[in-house]
Structures are given as C-alpha cells and as structure tokens.
Amino acid sequence: MENIKIDMTASEIGYLWSTYQAETLNHCMLTYFDKIVEDPEIKKVNKFALDSCENNLISLKSLFSKDNIPIPVGINDSDILTTTDRLYTDPFILYFQWFVGKGNLNYASLAINTIARDDIFDFYKNLLTKSLILLEDSRRMLLSKGLWIRAPYIPVPTEVEFIKKESFLNGWFNDKRPLAGIEIASIFYNLMTNAIGQSLISSFVQITDKGELRDYFIRGKDIAEKHIDLMSKHLKEQEIPVPNTWNTGVTSSKEPPFSEKLMLTLVTFLNAQGLSNYGNAISNSIKRDIGLDFTRLAAEVAKYGEDGTKLLIKHGWMEKPPLAKEIIG
Structure with a gap:
C-alpha cells in the first residue's frame, strides 16, 4: 500500500x-x-x-x-x-x-x-x-552537592477525615485553617522558579546599558522580588519555615555574553512559564485567599509579558508564528 x-x-x-x-x-x-x-x-x-x-x-x-x-x-x-x-x-x-x-x-x-x-x-x-x-x-x-532545597515538612496524617464546614475554603477572616500540602507545594515551586528567574533577570540588568530594555529588566526584577515576598508571607503567617530560595550565582562581570534580543526573548519565555505555573497554582488552591493572590500575580506577569512582547516587536525581533487563514471581507 x-x-x-x-x-x-x-x-x-x-x-x-x-x-x-x-x-x-x-x-x-x-x-x-x-x-x-x-x-x-x-x-x-x-x-x-x-x-x-x-x-x-x-x-x-x-x-x-x-x-x-x-x-x-x-x-x-x-x-x-x-x-x-x-x-x-x-x-x-x-x-x-x-x-x-x-x-x-x-x-x-x-x-x-x-x-x-x-x-x-x-x-x-x-x-x-x-x-x-x-x-x-x-x-x-x-x-x-548540597544545593537542592527541599520543600517544608508537614505532620504525617494519622487518620482519614472529612471536611465538615464550608469555612475550610475561607482564608481572609475567622476560621483560618492551616495550609494544605498541595498549597504549600504550589507556593514552594513558584518560590523556586521565581528565584531562578530573578537571578537571570538580575544578571541582565547588570550587563545592559541604560535605556528602555534595562528599565524593563529592572521592573521584572522588582516584580519577582515582590512575588517572592508575598508567597513567603503565606508560609510565615503559619510559622512554616520559608525555604532559602536559590537566588545567587551571578558574578560581578559586566561583560554581556548575549545579545539584547536573546535576553529579551528569554524574559518573554520566563513570563510564559510563570503564567503557566500560576495557573496550576490557582487550580490547586482550595483556600480563597491563596487562589486570589495567585490570580493577581498572574495578571501582573501577563501585563509585564505583554509589554515585553511590544518591545520585541518594536525592535523587529519577534517572528510571526504560524496563523490560521486570514478572513477577507
């Protein structure tokens, strides 16, 4: 055949x-x-x-x-x-x-x-x-090499229980409950990925001359720091140890090894991954306040990512992806 x-x-x-x-x-x-x-x-x-x-x-x-x-x-x-x-x-x-x-x-x-x-x-x-x-x-x-950072520990369950009150969903007022393991996992994972992103973008700030790209990278660095602080706050409020996020590893070099196109493109990829990570975190958040915080963080990353895409277009660095047939009329 x-x-x-x-x-x-x-x-x-x-x-x-x-x-x-x-x-x-x-x-x-x-x-x-x-x-x-x-x-x-x-x-x-x-x-x-x-x-x-x-x-x-x-x-x-x-x-x-x-x-x-x-x-x-x-x-x-x-x-x-x-x-x-x-x-x-x-x-x-x-x-x-x-x-x-x-x-x-x-x-x-x-x-x-x-x-x-x-x-x-x-x-x-x-x-x-x-x-x-x-x-x-x-x-x-x-x-x-002693570099891996483990997530926080929680008590091992001793029996099976069922939820008896809808207040289990609360997070803002009374009846606050401890964080669930899956919620801690989402916070921890996003702490780690934000720390890596923060290190990368900090290195780009260090090697980029003054101008709109450097300003954009500084803004991204500030956003990552703010997001790390907010997620850490949820752990601190319940006396859960905050992992020492891995945010070092950048030397004092001022010599850029990459083009501005590469650096800006990488930041747009980081934004896309960040949005995906936050989307997963929202779906895993049972407490309303946790889900709402991740929703707000996602919105800020989406706006930052959009501004980065505009910069790529402005400098002629963004390829057009494959599109559906154009509708005429």
Whole structure:
C-alpha cells in the first residue's frame, strides 16, 4: 500500500514552531555555559543537555523541511557575544539544567496530547525521555552537592477525615485553617522558579546599558522580588519555615555574553512559564485567599509579558508564528 502524506494540523505546526524557538534559545545558553563551566561533573550534565538540544534542532528542521515549512530564525550563534568572562557560577549552571529539564518536560507533555502524526509524536516522546533524564541527573547532582532545597515538612496524617464546614475554603477572616500540602507545594515551586528567574533577570540588568530594555529588566526584577515576598508571607503567617530560595550565582562581570534580543526573548519565555505555573497554582488552591493572590500575580506577569512582547516587536525581533487563514471581507 502506498504511503499517504498527512499534512500537519494547527496543533502540530504550532507546537513544533514554538519548540524550535525555545530550543534555539536553550542552545545558545547551553553553548555559553559549556565554555565557562569548570566543574567536570556539571560540565557533563550541561553537555548532555547541549547534545540533546542539538539533536532536537536537527529533528525539528527535518520535520519542517519534509512539509515544506520555512525553518524559523529563532535565536542563533550571532546572539552569543565574544567574551571569556564568567557571568554565572557553576552551581547556577547546574540549576539551569534542572530548569531546562522541567521546562521541556512540562511543554512536551502538553504538546504530545494533541499530536496525531507518528513522526511528530515520536519527536515529543523522545523529548520527554531526554527531559526526564536531564531532570533526574540535575536533581541528583544538586542533592549530592548540597544545593537542592527541599520543600517544608508537614505532620504525617494519622487518620482519614472529612471536611465538615464550608469555612475550610475561607482564608481572609475567622476560621483560618492551616495550609494544605498541595498549597504549600504550589507556593514552594513558584518560590523556586521565581528565584531562578530573578537571578537571570538580575544578571541582565547588570550587563545592559541604560535605556528602555534595562528599565524593563529592572521592573521584572522588582516584580519577582515582590512575588517572592508575598508567597513567603503565606508560609510565615503559619510559622512554616520559608525555604532559602536559590537566588545567587551571578558574578560581578559586566561583560554581556548575549545579545539584547536573546535576553529579551528569554524574559518573554520566563513570563510564559510563570503564567503557566500560576495557573496550576490557582487550580490547586482550595483556600480563597491563596487562589486570589495567585490570580493577581498572574495578571501582573501577563501585563509585564505583554509589554515585553511590544518591545520585541518594536525592535523587529519577534517572528510571526504560524496563523490560521486570514478572513477577507
């Protein structure tokens, strides 16, 4: 039987295009890290991430070419500037591996649910597998080096109970109850991701000259700090220890290793991930005040992200994503 060519669906084109944009960005970051990392164990983990990224880009280009889809520009080698200065420490580079692993794992798990074609399904299945390996390797190494920060502990349940009052949902007035484990998990996860984002954007403030981009990065740094403070407050109110968020790892270097296009594009990716994380936190929040706070934080990130997108458009750095057919008339 003759093979019948099946065109890509909107979902398949959309996810592949977005994945290519993200992987070109990751490739530049990981290439720079490969040049400056000193710890041989961390270098090995970074090399695995870099090799996986390069293979992903080869596969993506093949899929685009097979269907005569123009290969996007994305971020490329011209966005890595020549410098031998270390902007980041080895521990930060290791934590970034965890960040890439969890980001690819989350995105690929969303994408694969909408994929029909075998070749594209296989691509995301492989991306999931490699992302899980990277996540596991980076987690284990962070633990072995004493860098992994554990979530707070709560008492282990001793019996099964059922909720008897609707006040369990309250959070503002009387009948305040302790935070549920899933609520603490959401707060903790967002504390950690905000801390990594804060470190990255702080490094961009440090290496960017005066102007609207530097002002934008400073605003993002302030937003991350405010969000960390608000989430920490929920833990402190119930005398739950606030984890020491991992927000160091930036050296004193003033030499930019990346183009302004790369930095601004990365911040827009961080905004998108932040919105997704807050959406999950809202769905896991049973207490009204927790859910409302995450809703407010999400709105602030959405506005900040929109302003970043406007800057990308203003500077001519934003590629047009694949669109539906234009309606005439």
